[in-house]
Structures are given as structure tokens and as C-alpha cells.
Amino acid sequence: AIWIREISELHMGSVITPVRLMIAWSGNQLGGEVLHGSAIIHRGKDLLLNGPSGSGKSSLAIFATEKGSQIIADDATFLLNGELHAIYTRAKFEGNPRILKSAKETFMYKSQFDSEKQIIDLTRWEGKFTKCGNLEALVFPVQIDMNSYQRIEGSSALKILAPNSMAELFGGNSSNFLYLASLVRDYPSYRLAVSREIDKAILDIDRIAGDISK
Numbered sequence: 010a011i012w013i014r015e016i017s018e019l020h021m022g023s024v025i026t027p028v029r030l031m032i033a034w035s036g037n038q039l040g041g042e043v044l045h046g047s048a049i050i051h052r053g054k055d056l057l058l059n060g061p062s063g064s065g066k067s068s069l070a071i072f073a074t075e076k077g078s079q080i081i082a083d084d085a086t087f088l089l090n091g092e093l094h095a096i097y098t099r100a101k102f103e104g105n106p107r108i109l110k111s112a113k114e115t116f117m118y119k120s121q122f123d124s125e126k127q128i129i130d131l132t133r134w135e136g137k138f139t140k141c142g143n144l145e146a147l148v149f150p151v152q153i154d155m156n157s158y159q160r161i162e163g164s165s166a167l168k169i170l171a172p173n174s175m176a177e178l179f180g181g182n183s184s185n186f187l188y189l190a191s192l193v194r195d196y197p198s199y200r201l202a203v204s205r206e207i208d209k210a211i212l213d214i215d216r217i218a219g220d221i222s223k
Contacts, residue, residue: 032085032087032096036089037184037185039089040089040090041087041089042087042089042174042185042189043085043086043087043088043096044059044087044170045059045173045174046059046085046174047066047069047080047081048070048095048144049070049078049080049081050079050139050142051078051214052219054145054146054218054221054222055081055093055144056145056148056214057093057146057147058148058149059149059170059173060151060169061172061173064149065152065203066150067083067084067100069150069210070083071083071102071129073211073214074134075109076208076211079137080131080134080137080139081139082094082096083097083101084101092144093142094141095131095138095140095141098130098138099131100128100129100131101127101128101129102126102127102128102129103127109129144196145221146197146217147170147197148199148214148217149198149199149200150203150210151201152203152204154204155202156203156204156206156209156213157202158201158213158216158217159200160220161198163190164193165200166193167190170193171186175189197220201213201214201217
């Protein structure tokens with residue numbers, strides 16, 4: 010006999026990780042990389058939000074989309090030749106769903122893996138889901154009791170990006186690391202402090218988009 014848990018008892022990673030690994034290995038053969046992060050188009054600038062689980066990148070991407078941005082991807086993004094591509098058509102949101110006025114309840118539902126999170130069907134969020142874009146900057150959100158942002162050097166950015174993304178590949182290999190190192194060399198990187206006043210974080214994303222345009 011084989012004992013299998015009820016799906017409600019499984020952690021989301023038990024379902025997602027095998028799929029993400031297969032996509033990552035296939036993508037590596039094409040010269041691309043799966044990055045652990047969300048991606049948005051904000052004021053015409055395509056930004057990758059990268060951080061460990063719990064850093065607020067998904068909620069920040071969803072809230073920015075509610076405020077006028079467009080979302081490219083949530084949680085995992087495939088990067089190939091500078092182009093960002095969505096892997097999933099769903100996004101996670103932790104918080105009061107009532108603040109998402111444009112995300113109708115008809116395409117939001119509770120996660121069966123995490124009762125604290127809502128799942129949004131991005132394909133039904135009219136005009137908000139673009140599925141692809143051209144990477145212009147890396148943004149690393151961190152939850153803290155203040156709001157600010159600063160541009161950081163490539164070496165500092167790599168110390169954040171590499172563990173966050175390579176952990177998704179069970180450590181990856183030297184080729185994965187060199188790919189990530191090329192990203193922080195070729196694209197500007199920013200550290201974004203995000204407090205509970207998430208509106209202020211959106212204003213800082215405005216400033217980052219303006220800084221990229223200079």
C-alpha cells in the first residue's frame with residue numbers, strides 16, 4: 010500500500026518545486042534562468058522584485074498593480090536574453106483583499122495550502138497581466154519599520170540575488186551563479202525598505218523608475 014497525504018495537508022512547495030526545477034533545467038539549456046521573484050512594469054520601467062520568502066515581494070507587486078502598474082510575473086520569473094517571462098498565471102496576496110478594488114472577488118480565492126493567502130487569477134485581471142517585459146532594474150524589498158530606497162553596488166546585489174534564486178534550484182551550479190553575477194553587472198540594483206505604509210513604498214518605486222530614466 011502507498012500512503013499519500015490529502016492535498017490540503019501538503020505544503021505549496023511540494024507541488025511547485027518539482028515543476029519549477031523542470032522549467033529551470035530546460036531554461037538553462039536555452040541560456041535562460043529562473044529567478045525567484047515577481048516582476049512589474051511601473052511607469053514604463055520593467056522591474057524584477059527579488060527576495061526570500063516573506064520579504065513582501067508578491068504583496069508589493071500586487072499592490073503596485075492595483076495602483077496602476079502592470080504585473081509580468083509573481084514568485085518565479087524566467088529571464089532569457091534580457092526578457093522577463095511569467096511562469097505562473099496565478100499570484101499570491103497576503104492581506105485584506107478589499108484593498109484590491111480592481112481585482113474582483115470572482116477571480117480571487119483562498120489558497121488551499123495557506124489559509125492566510127489569497128490567490129489571484131492574473132489572466133482575469135483585465136489589462137493588468139502582460140506576461141513578458143524587458144528587464145531594466147533589480148529591486149530587493151525588505152520589510153522594516155521605515156520606507157526608503159538606495160542604489161547598491163553589484164557585489165552587494167549579488168549577495169542578495171544569488172542565495173534567493175539558487176536556493177530554488179537546490180543550490181544550482183557555477184553556471185547559475187555566473188549568470189546571476191552578469192545580471193548585477195549589467196542592470197542597476199536597488200534596496201527597498203518597505204514598512205506597513207505600503208503607499209510610501211510605491212512612491213519609492215516611482216523614484217526608482219525615475220532614477221533609471223536619468
